[in-house]
Amino acid sequence: MTHCLRPLAAAALALCAISTHAQETFKIAYIDPLSGPFANVGELMLTHTQYAVEDINARGGLWKGTQLQLLQFDSKLSAQESQSALQAAIDQGARAIVTGGSGSSVVTALVQAATRHNQRNPGKEILVLNHSSIDPELTGKACSFWHFQFEANTAMKMKAIANYIKGQADIQKVYLLNQDYAHGKQWAHYGRELVSLARPDIQFTGETLHPIGRVKDFAPYVSRIKGSGASSVITGNWGQDMALLLKAAGEAGYDLRYFNHSAGSVPGTVLAVSQAGRGQLTWVAEWHPGQADTPRVDALAAAYKAKTGKDFLAPRIDLTPRFLAAAINKAQSTDPVKVARALEDLTVETPLGPLRMRGEDHQLLLPQVVNTIAPVDGKAVKLGWEGTRYGFRTDAVYSGNELAQGSDCKMKRP
Missing domain, CATH: 3.40.50.2300 (Response regulator)
Structure with a gap:
């Protein structure tokens, strides 16, 4: 048995x-x-x-x-x-x-x-x-x-950019160009609000929202920016919307300064900057390739x-x-x-x-690094990226605590 x-x-x-x-x-x-x-x-x-x-x-x-x-x-x-x-x-x-x-x-x-x-x-x-x-x-x-x-979040990232812009006296006229959805509208809102607080003298020359992922030619938008007299653009564009904006401005011979949240962490952006041949793309993230003193x-x-x-x-x-x-x-x-x-x-x-x-x-509470996609110079930019002679230049570093915002969250817990 x-x-x-x-x-x-x-x-x-x-x-x-x-x-x-x-x-x-x-x-x-x-x-x-x-x-x-x-x-x-x-x-x-x-x-x-x-x-x-x-x-x-x-x-x-x-x-x-x-x-x-x-x-x-x-x-x-x-x-x-x-x-x-x-x-x-x-x-x-x-x-x-x-x-x-x-x-x-x-x-x-x-x-x-x-x-x-x-x-x-x-x-x-x-x-x-x-x-x-x-x-x-x-x-x-x-x-x-x-x-x-x-x-x-958007407010933390824009606070980092605003803190950096505060010390850039050459930035005087700014245009707001963003994708027409929640994030694009918020990037524009916080751009105007926080940059104005940091630099009350800055002039915002215009604001435009465009369909996300559907614009094939940004030339009309670039023309509008140029007509406003702006030399800088606050844009939350990402993916192909960022690449095509860079392309159109480059073809128009327009040397713009872009302020973005995470464009450099999207494949193809560095290549797009190098191909445009004009303009500077400054973005903010927790880290960028080639950043000094980040061995881990x-x-x-x-x-x-x-x-x-x-x-x-x-x-x-x-x-x-x-x-x-x-x-x-x-x-x-x-x-x-x-x-x-x-x-x-x-x-x-x-x-x-x-x-x-x-x-x-x-x-x-994530740290943020303001950095610019720029030509390799052997000093500030030592590493080329995406097969180009362009890499990332560290402009400023802020801790998560420095950028932390208050919250009106009233969380319901089980």
Whole structure:
């Protein structure tokens, strides 16, 4: 009788092992554009996310050997498609979303959909980890317990630029040219507001919004800027909208100074600046390639390049899954509610130094580097990028605490 039970016992143990193994996977859904005019941006963000997930798993995973599993969905730069992807991710067992490059309106829709789902399905909650959509409302009036912002928001980035412009007496006339959606409007709003506070003498000569991802020729817009007498442009454009603006201004022989949030971390921008042959593109991010005195980011970038064959551009995307991993380990649980609580006020030692996720509004206090894409000179710019003789010049560095803004978040916690 005992002998007969042995195969059954063995089978039961095998089933138990399979069940335990299944429980040791924490699924993350990547939802961002993988087709259309901004597919190159989506692929960049996906590769950064994949690298971090694979590195975490290769180092032994998380609490109790939990492994991260990355699911992929194409948002198609659409709120509707993104919400459909969210539901598909939930159906496949995802407990967190990594997103950010779909635009603020899309990410806001995802946060709202995730919040509704979590309210209706206790025990099946899902987190939203946002590494690139920088609408201050996401950590302000529209804040959600389920959303965490891993990028400096629009106001923080513009404050860094305004602080820098304060010392640039040659900047006198500025035009506001932006994409016609939430982020573009906010970049214009904070540009006018914060730059005016830093430099009340600056004259804003005009403001235009254009359709996102649909303009093929920016020559008419460049002509409008030139006619206004502006020598500088505050623009939140990214992807092909930035590249085509640079191209049109270069063809018109117009030597503009552009102030942008993250253009240099998008593939092809440095090449576009070099091809335009005119103008200066100043942008702000947590780090830039060739930045001095960043040995830990340099080591990460080298390891990333060795494994993927691609250039490393965005530490914040890499650290997003790592913060999640640290929170799971701190909580000693994969329950999203416990993980979210562990993320609040969590400080993690990163290649950028120690960073804290502010608990009151879920805003990561990320440093910002104002830098300009400029020709290699062997001094300020030592490294060429994208096969060109152009690289990045550090203009100013500000800590996350220096740029931190107040928040009117009134968060409802479960």
